[in-house]
Amino acid sequence: MTANHEARPVQALDEAPARELCGIILHPAGHTLSPILHQAAYAALGLDAVYLAFDVAPSALEGAVAGMRALGVRQLSVSLPHKEAVLKLANHISPEAQQIGAANTLTRTDDAIVADNTDWVGVLRTLEPHGPWKGRRATVLGAGGAARAVVYALRHLGMDVLVTNRTRERASRLVDELGGRVGSINEPYDLLVNATPLGLQPQVDASPVGAEELQPRALIFDTVYRPLETRLLREAxxxxxxxxxxxxxxxxxxxxxxxxxxxHSPDPALLRRAADHALQGDTALR
Structure with a gap:
């Protein structure tokens, strides 16, 4: 995993081999906090495991999944831009990932690799404290893998979902498969979710909508986490x-x-503290 255009590790392991190897595949890899979260969880739970980040270009994705089998990797998180393409490389697909049409997790069980989606669980758990949401209106920005998980979660919460995307055809395909309708940012909403990468480092001055399109008293949820306070959230x-x-x-x-x-399930508050601590040193957030 060292040649050009192949998966390459972003960090090196300088200690004795762990019993379980896990990691994340994405491209580019510089923005991820996942190693910090998972390593904090492993330490708290007493799991003999290590978590590495791998920069995997789209052309190297098939080889990376083959490497997962060959090396006995227990689990790979899957981030941009691989969440939809990776479904074709798994032996089994969970019902949730199948319906969403995207996976953010590959887990090895014996000799099989199972594709799953936990992004929708993340959306659900994040929004539940702000609820109840049943019957309320949500506008989702984007129609990629992250947006599909968001829509799946919002429909699970009983919301009336509207999707807007710069490519209307892709938005139409999403709502045809998951429910909701295609519309515009100008329609009323109780919840606005940015499920695009706009605002993610290094494009910290970008926002998916103009400030004048933000509706007072609505909840604005930006799935971007680096920087933690995006331009969208500041303007909101x-x-x-x-x-x-x-x-x-x-x-x-x-x-x-x-x-x-x-x-085993780690304490979410512990993982949040670990991530907040890591972000304190991020100069892009100051």
Whole structure:
């Protein structure tokens, strides 16, 4: 995993080999906090495991999954841009991942690799404290893998979901498969979710919508977590909106990932503290 265009580890393991090897595949890999969350959970739970980040270009995805089998990797988190493509490489697909049409988790069980989606669990657990949501209106920005998990969770909460995306055809396909309807940002909403990468480092000055399109008193949920306070959330607060950053979603989906392979669930508050501590040193947040 060292040649150009192949999966390459972002960090090296300088200690005795652990019993279980886990990690994350994404491209590019610089923005991920997942190793910090998972290692904190392993330490708290007493799990003999290590978690590494691998920068995997789209052309190397098939080889990376083959490497997972060959090396006996227990679990791989799957991030951008692989969440939809990875479904074709798994032996089995969970009902949730099948319906969502995207996976953020590959878990090895014996000689099989199972694709699952815990992103929707992360969305659900993040929004539940702000509820109840049944019968209320949600607008989702984006139509990719993350947006599909968001829509699945919002429908699970009983919300009336509207999807808007720069490519209307992709939004139409999403709602045809998961429910909801295609619309515009100008329609009323109680919840606005940014499920695009706009605002993610290094594009910290980008926002998926103009400040004038933010509706006061609505909850604005940005799934981007780095930076923690995005331009979208800053402008939302100034407009009198409630805000929710993307870190809780990341934490809760990680908790579910760890439960899938280990049978144990770490304390979400512990993982949140570990991530907050790591972000304190991020100069892009100051």
């Amino acid at each position: 607060a100034a407009r009198g909106c409630r805000t929710q950053d993307g870190l809780d979603m990341l934490v809760h989906q990680a908790v579910e990932q760890i439960r899938l392979w280990s049978g």
